[in-house]
Amino acid sequence: MKSVLVLEDGTYFTGESFGRKGEAFGEIVFNTCMTGYQEVTTDPSYNGQIVAMTYPLIGNYGFNQLDNESYKPHIQGFIVSELCDYPSNWRCGMSADKYFETNNITGIKGIDTRALTQYIRKFGSMYGVISSECGNIDILMEKLKSEKERKRNLVMEVTTKIPVYKPGPGKRIVVMDFGVKNNIIRALQDRNCYICILPAFSTLDDIVKHDPEGILLSNGPGDPMDLLSVKNTVESLIGLKPIMGICLGHQLLGIALGGVTYKLKFGHHGGNHPVKDLRTGRCYITSQNHNYALEKDFSKDVTITHVNINDNTTEGFRHNTLPILSVQYHPEAAPGPQDSAYIFDEFMNLL
Structure with a gap:
């Protein structure tokens, strides 16, 4: 046809x-x-x-x-x-x-x-x-x-509607589900974590009552500026527990720290995007899927740790004094190269 x-x-x-x-x-x-x-x-x-x-x-x-x-x-x-x-x-x-x-x-x-x-x-x-x-x-x-x-709320269409638990003997992690991929959960399970997957609309009280040792802000669809209530929740988490952001979670974390996002011309979607770790000078091939990016130098409290070699966009940051790290790309891959799985180990070290 x-x-x-x-x-x-x-x-x-x-x-x-x-x-x-x-x-x-x-x-x-x-x-x-x-x-x-x-x-x-x-x-x-x-x-x-x-x-x-x-x-x-x-x-x-x-x-x-x-x-x-x-x-x-x-x-x-x-x-x-x-x-x-x-x-x-x-x-x-x-x-x-x-x-x-x-x-x-x-x-x-x-x-x-x-x-x-x-x-x-x-x-x-x-x-x-x-x-x-x-x-x-x-x-x-x-x-x-x-x-x-x-108008659609893309994140609320894909997030879990109820808490989901993945028991494990290790660290207790709350995953805020903005559209989390299974391989992110697998990466945490490989590190023996006890995982609590919570809806995107969860409040600070909802998160704190699970007594997490760390919080992961997941990937997800759409414009982070459409999620101002979520941004406020993320803002209230800063300084409370170690936090890791991935993709949309990275953008929301950046906004909560005073950053601004902008829309890319045609986004980054694929498994062959080169990203440089500014701390080591090493280049990694990464899996990416996003249409928005954080403006550079958005806060004196953070250090940009990763940049995209193709267009010099921000791909990662660390907070200078708090246990916070964040990456724009997908360290869990699926599909794509697994070069960046070490990011999950860095998160475990923060805990």
């Missing part, structure tokens, strides 16, 4: 439909990972977005029950150049087309993803629609405009 991808400036690409037939609206971003497409689709940080994969062949090892990064896929739609019809892997339990159909995800294939990526790099990420129902660009533009104006 024919399908069309329309961007908010009127640019469109035609291709073929896969997965759920119908329409999907969201911000178009591109991901540069060569593998790990299942982890991408199930990353809660992509809630509200349509993901275009730059690697030309997707689905060649199928889907399974082990590689999910949350309880379900969160992407609004999926864009690929070629979707593999005959996956081959001993863990494969479902083909790509069946996976997207079962999970009600609308996709488009057979388009020039290289041209789409270059267009987004030039003009920035923008809202878009995938449709297998309507080929009239003017009608789709009207729908797109209306859908873009609809």
